[in-house]
Amino acid sequence: MSAEEKSLVDRCRQGEDDAWRELVDRFGQKVYSVAYHFTLNREDAEELSQEIFLKTFENLHRYDGSFPLVAWLLSVSRNLCIDRYRRKKREKSFRFVSDDAVLPLLKSDDDPASETLKKERTKLLFWALAEIPEDLAEILVLRDLDGLAYDEIGKALGLPDGTVKSRLFRARAEVARRIRERHEKRGAAGAFQSLALAAGGVL
Amino acid sequence: MSCGEIERLFLAGAPAEDVRRHAKGCSTCRALSADVEAAEQMSAGLATPPLPSSLRTRLIAIPRATVSCEGAERLLPLAIEKELDADDERRLASHLTRCEACSEAAAVLFESRELVEPIAPPWLASRLTAGRPRRERRFWSWILDPKAAIGLAYAAAVVVMLLGFNPADLARRVRTGEIGQNTRAAVTVAESSLSDRLGALQEKAARTLAVWKGRAGGYGRAAVSNVVSLIWKSSATKDRSGARPRNRDGRGALRERETSISNWRA
Numbered sequence: 001m002s003a004e005e006k007s008l009v010d011r012c013r014q015g016e017d018d019a020w021r022e023l024v025d026r027f028g029q030k031v032y033s034v035a036y037h038f039t040l041n042r043e044d045a046e047e048l049s050q051e052i053f054l055k056t057f058e059n060l061h062r063y064d065g066s067f068p069l070v071a072w073l074l075s076v077s078r079n080l081c082i083d084r085y086r087r088k089k090r091e092k093s094f095r096f097v098s099d100d101a102v103l104p105l106l107k108s109d110d111d112p113a114s115e116t117l118k119k120e121r122t123k124l125l126f127w128a129l130a131e132i133p134e135d136l137a138e139i140l141v142l143r144d145l146d147g148l149a150y151d152e153i154g155k156a157l158g159l160p161d162g163t164v165k166s167r168l169f170r171a172r173a174e175v176a177r178r179i180r181e182r183h184e185k186r187g188a189a190g191a192f193q194s195l196a197l198a199a200g201g202v203l
Numbered sequence: 204m205s206c207g208e209i210e211r212l213f214l215a216g217a218p219a220e221d222v223r224r225h226a227k228g229c230s231t232c233r234a235l236s237a238d239v240e241a242a243e244q245m246s247a248g249l250a251t252p253p254l255p256s257s258l259r260t261r262l263i264a265i266p267r268a269t270v271s272c273e274g275a276e277r278l279l280p281l282a283i284e285k286e287l288d289a290d291d292e293r294r295l296a297s298h299l300t301r302c303e304a305c306s307e308a309a310a311v312l313f314e315s316r317e318l319v320e321p322i323a324p325p326w327l328a329s330r331l332t333a334g335r336p337r338r339e340r341r342f343w344s345w346i347l348d349p350k351a352a353i354g355l356a357y358a359a360a361v362v363v364m365l366l367g368f369n370p371a372d373l374a375r376r377v378r379t380g381e382i383g384q385n386t387r388a389a390v391t392v393a394e395s396s397l398s399d400r401l402g403a404l405q406e407k408a409a410r411t412l413a414v415w416k417g418r419a420g421g422y423g424r425a426a427v428s429n430v431v432s433l434i435w436k437s438s439a440t441k442d443r444s445g446a447r448p449r450n451r452d453g454r455g456a457l458r459e460r461e462t463s464i465s466n467w468r469a
Contacts, residue, residue, distance in 0.1 A: 179242075
């Protein structure tokens with residue numbers, strides 16, 4: 001896989017337009033998804049995606065094929081994502097997530113009632129992500145929202161798989177704890193039931 | 204979260220069966236496990252935001268909008284010589300606004316052309332001339348020098364002659380059969396030349412010897428006759444006093460058998 005990706009990168013370096021188009025089609029969606037989860041805003045996500053691909057293009061000579069290209073893309077652009085994420089946190093964009101921001105994350109086949117529930121749940125999730133430490137939030141986004149494999153996350157962030165797994169567990173536990181505390185402060189009828197509601201009645 | 208098994212079960216990635224078995228008897232871990240599952244489920248059903256087509260178009264156009272660091276390395280020398288076309292100039296400029304490393308490299312290169320030439324101090328020329336390093340001659344280069352080779356050849360010939368060898372004879376003893384025809388011819392010429400020179404030298408030496416022999420005989424005979432005459436004179440004047448008679452004024456007077464010039468004329 002990496003050898004084939006290395007070949008694709010080499011063709012891009014030689015100036016083949018088709019190779020670059022193939023690279024964009026293969027990874028554009030994933031990169032945009034990550035960018036959107038770090039910004040929760042379409043314009044910002046587009047700008048961040050473009051920045052990521054620009055940086056990728058400028059640094060193609062650094063890719064040696066030793067690990068998956070998507071992980072390399074994220075490792076090259078990690079600082080860009082983290083910078084955006086911090087800016088968004090400072091702007092409190094995650095504390096007051098709008099309906100429009102989460103709409104692209106909802107599946108269109110949902111009925112209106114469940115869509116409303118999911119919308120609230122997603123807003124709650126991003127609120128909780130903004131509350132927990134960055135290194136934990138970052139791993140939860142890459143794993144649970146973007147579906148990256150453990151080794152891809154590990155390569156992208158420069159961490160061993162075991163650390164990725166333990167951080168992911170702690171991230172989930174922290175998110176759950178923040179949601180429970182929020183409900184407790186608001187005097188909801190039991191933190192666990194509130195969390196179960198937020199999780200869509202899976203418990 | 205006070206259960207001591209949390210580390211082993213959750214953070215170290217224990218099998219799910221172990222987690223469930225432990226959670227049945229531990230309320231802390233049961234609650235924690237439920238929380239984690241709930242948080243996982245919150246994000247599980249979310250859709251992927253679709254990539255906007257306008258963004259895709261912009262991403263595909265990136266190679267026409269900028270260059271990589273490698274491309275900048277190729278274009279910078281041309282930019283300094285002002286040989287870039289408009290498109291490449293725009294792409295390079297776009298890259299330089301984004302890449303600090305390439306931007307710094309470009310700034311250094313461009314500024315290097317605007318530096319003023321330093322004025323040489325007046326003493327520099329004389330110092331450079333005086334400090335010019337001399338070529339060290341190695342031994343072999345000295346030996347192979349044509350003048351030195353000629354000098355050495357003459358010195359060797361003189362040494363051979365002083366030792367009493369005949370160079371021509373030595374040349375004959377050399378195994379000339381193994382030497383090429385040209386070398387033999389050269390040796391032959393050298394032989395004749397050396398023989399001629401040696402003959403001339405011997406003749407000159409004999410002549411010089413004869414001259415010195417004659418001179419030595421002459422000087423010897425003269426010396427013997429002088430010695431004999433001195434001996435004879437001294438025996439003849441043994442009984443005479445050496446003092447000459449004096450006149451009244453104290454000047455020397457004539458002896459009895461001597462005559463004055465006036466007497467002799469008379």
